[in-house]
Amino acid sequence: MDRRPVTPPLLDGHLVVDRAGFRLDVRLHVAAGEVVALLGPNGAGKTTALRALAGLQPLDAGRLRLSGVELDHPDARRFVPPERRPVGVVFQDYLLFPHLTARDNVAFGPRRQGLPRRAARARADRWLDRVGLAGYAGRRPRQLSGGQAQRVALARALAVHPTLLLLDEPLAALDARTRLDTRAELHRHLTDHAGAAVLVTHDPLDALALADRLVVVEDGRVVQEGDASAVTSRPRTDYVARLVGLNLHRGRADGRRVRLTDGLALPTADRLDGDAFVVFAPTAVRLHPHRPDDATRPGWPATVAGVHRHGDHLRVQLTGALDTVADVTPAVAAGLRLLPGQQVWASVAAGDTRAYPVGP
Known part of the structure; x- marks a missing residue:
């Protein structure tokens, strides 16, 4: 229509x-x-x-x-x-x-x-x-x-x-x-x-x-x-982010990154300054047993709050510095032995995020 x-x-x-x-x-x-x-x-x-x-x-x-x-x-x-x-x-x-x-x-x-x-x-x-x-x-x-x-x-x-x-x-x-x-x-x-x-x-x-x-x-x-x-x-x-299956966070943009907390800034391909939203899909989130050493994918510590099946993937609820949802394959989940309460590191690449102004 x-x-x-x-x-x-x-x-x-x-x-x-x-x-x-x-x-x-x-x-x-x-x-x-x-x-x-x-x-x-x-x-x-x-x-x-x-x-x-x-x-x-x-x-x-x-x-x-x-x-x-x-x-x-x-x-x-x-x-x-x-x-x-x-x-x-x-x-x-x-x-x-x-x-x-x-x-x-x-x-x-x-x-x-x-x-x-x-x-x-x-x-x-x-x-x-x-x-x-x-x-x-x-x-x-x-x-x-x-x-x-x-x-x-x-x-x-x-x-x-x-x-x-x-x-x-x-x-x-x-x-x-x-x-x-x-x-x-x-x-x-x-x-x-x-x-x-x-x-x-x-x-x-x-x-x-x-x-x-x-x-x-x-x-x-x-x-x-x-x-x-x-x-x-x-x-x-x-609500809208959950409706369309995206992670949404609000922070302060400075060039090609959006600072969300004092110690965490997410990279983005969009150049922006000022108050901004940053979004990324659950499939864009990677989980690691240790802090990633890839400068293009800055990581943050997270705690597994829950794991359940979501289509062909497993949906992992993460809490901590960012409340985030990650979709991983069963093989990745088995390799990390994901269980509620487990500590992991999460990361997302600049090419997988989108940033846009908070204002109209």
């Missing part, structure tokens, strides 16, 4: 929600035809943001516009209730009406919009056909598989012709195989959707596969946003 945002955005929001001990303060802009993924750890505020967009959680401050129409503006005492918003929602657990057939689940929204029963059912049948469930119109949710229920929920959301489509962890309830197939189907429907779409997920694969742009939220604030390439190549928080 390569559909760049245009101005003015279809969705223009400053979402401020206060709850006990938590404040969401997020600016969100989505263009027509654009899919934006909200990523973040549990409790970051992703679902609160989605509920505010849907009208299920009124804003305490800020404002929300969709297609130029103000949906929520506390200062002006303006609030459009959920049922009057041109918004379709696919909930994490789908929330299909258990007593209704797939056809009537999909027809529910159009009926609420005033469409006669026969016309609403005809529209539902068209949408069920589009999601590949034409033969399942008469089945109830308990007679559907997880993937089928997800597609009914998607058809129900799209049947109201929403200007804004919201998806809350839409693939989380599926097994791995069903998730793969359904992700491909969802990608196709999102590509065809002319409105704005916001996807809430904690799964980086879903975000990278489905979204044009990523917005990372932590503790109720946006900490990073951009296209997949920008976010994954230059993470700015530990």
Whole structure:
């Protein structure tokens, strides 16, 4: 998907929600035809943001516009209730009406919009056909598989012709195989959707596969946003670094090194001065039984905190001067006899690190 945002955005929001001990303060802009993924750890505020967009959680401050129409503006005492918003929602657990057939689940929204029963059912049948469930119109949710229920929920959301489509962890309830197939189907429907779409997920694969742009939220604030390439190549928080499988450290750059502590500076191929981040992959970390004597790979002492299998490698958690993750082959692990509590030396070469400024 390569559909760049245009101005003015279809969705223009400053979402401020206060709850006990938590404040969401997020600016969100989505263009027509654009899919934006909200990523973040549990409790970051992703679902609160989605509920505010849907009208299920009124804003305490800020404002929300969709297609130029103000949906929520506390200062002006303006609030459009959920049922009057041109918004379709696919909930994490789908929330299909258990007593209704797939056809009537999909027809529910159009009926609420005033469409006669026969016309609403005809529209539902068209949408069920589009999601590949034409033969399942008469089945109830308990007679559907997880993937089928997800597609009914998607058809129900799209049947109201929403200007804004919201998806809350839409693939989380599926097994791995069903998730793969359904992700491909969802990608196709999102590509065809002319409105704005916001996807809430904690799964980086879903975000990278489905979204044009990523917005990372932590503790109720946006900490990073951009296209997949920008976010994954230059993470700015530990959460984002873990998400894309990189080690991230912050220090002071001085030419081609980044000083992290009084006694440790990492080499880098990037010339830089000032506050900087430095990142490197776990596979770039080498482990040694003794301090390495290679000047191009300055080492630091580390303690093995844990070892577990990671694909064809073993992932080694290291603590000490730097909390670091290293991926080593089973042969290397056996040669070093890696066990929790063992003392080793770690190193990384300049060509395996990337440095970039802390500021924008």
